Amino acid sequence: IHERTLREYQIESKLPSAIESGEIKIHFQPVVDSGKGQIVGFEALARWQDDELGQLPPAEFVRIATASGHIGALTLMVLRLACDAFRPYLQLPSSPYVAVNVSVSDLYGECFPDTLMSILEEEGIPPQRLVLEVTEDMLLGDTATVTAALARLRDNGVRIAIDDFGTGYSSMSYLSSHMVNIIKIDQSFVRRIVTKESDQKIVRAIVSMAADLELSVITEGVETEAQLQFLYRHDCAMAQGFLLSRPLPVGQLQAWLAQDGDQ
Ligand code: C2E
Numbered sequence: 150i151h152e153r154t155l156r157e158y159q160i161e162s163k164l165p166s167a168i169e170s171g172e173i174k175i176h177f178q179p180v181v182d183s184g185k186g187q188i189v190g191f192e193a194l195a196r197w198q199d200d201e202l203g204q205l206p207p208a209e210f211v212r213i214a215t216a217s218g219h220i221g222a223l224t225l226m227v228l229r230l231a232c233d234a235f236r237p238y239l240q241l242p243s244s245p246y247v248a249v250n251v252s253v254s255d256l257y258g259e260c261f262p263d264t265l266m267s268i269l270e271e272e273g274i275p276p277q278r279l280v281l282e283v284t285e286d287m288l289l290g291d292t293a294t295v296t297a298a299l300a301r302l303r304d305n306g307v308r309i310a311i312d313d314f315g316t317g318y319s320s321m322s323y324l325s326s327h328m329v330n331i332i333k334i335d336q337s338f339v340r341r342i343v344t345k346e347s348d349q350k351i352v353r354a355i356v357s358m359a360a361d362l363e364l365s366v367i368t369e370g371v372e373t374e375a376q377l378q379f380l381y382r383h384d385c386a387m388a389q390g391f392l393l394s395r396p397l398p399v400g401q402l403q404a405w406l407a408q409d410g411d412q
Pocket residue numbers: 178193194195206207208211224227250251252282312313336369370371372389390391392396
């Protein structure tokens with residue numbers, strides 16, 4: 150307990166300067182449409198290499214940033230970095246999006262939609278090309294505030310994706326309320342998709358429900374050709390995972406596109 154507390158304390162105290170100094174960077178992981186052979190989008194994932202603590206897992210420092218009140222600054226920094234790195238790819242023929250993960254406290258912040266829109270304007274990114282990834286749990290709790298924030302973003306053209314779908318506490322009402330555009334099926338259902346019948350049934354059910362509700366579906370964590378083929382045959386062509394590409398430093402994206410992408 151002592152060690153864990155010490156580590157959390159170190160991470161918390163290093164966070165503000167890591168955010169400000171540019172020590173925290175982003176990688177982009179492409180999302181691919183395996184049917185069309187096109188890039189659908191790029192998800193920005195935060196990366197932090199600390200001299201003392203080494204490479205810190207984003208899930209850990211994001212959790213600590215959320216608990217300590219630094220998440221707002223982290224989200225806006227990631228958004229700026231993501232917009233900046235994405236600008237050269239606005240013109241790709243497949244019109245890809247850039248996706249940024251947001252936390253529930255971002256959505257509770259009253260100014261969040263306005264701040265986000267002004268960053269998009271400064272960075273020259275049309276709101277239609279931004280996707281915000283939220284988790285199911287965020288859409289519980291104080292739903293009025295979150296719904297109002299999502300409605301303002303949606304009215305401005307920003308799209309919302311439900312991340313890690315199927316792992317949280319779902320209130321299905323948000324899926325039919327036109328607040329959400331994309332469902333990202335969690336990698337835990339994809340891992341055994343080729344062999345485990347219950348996971349196949351769940352994925353088929355999600356794909357069918359999404360089609361009825363006119364939502365797009367992306368599967369996360371696709372690691373094998375067999376998984377990709379299975380998903381393609383079950384009307385789930387949009388995928389993200391190590392098979393297609395690991396998250397890449399933004400400087401390596403151009404080379405990846407030239408080799409594997411659709412340019
Ligand atoms: P996520 O948003 O669901 O991101 C997908 C995670 O799955 C990433 O982990 C990615 O590296 C990993 N992944 C992608 N393809 C595969 C695959 O084929 N196999 C496996 N095993 N993993 C795969 P990462 O980068 O460690 O991020 C973990 C989580 O941390 C993210 O999950 C997201 O919830 C959070 N996160 C990362 N960056 C940010 C950020 O800038 N802001 C916020 N609020 N959260 C972030």
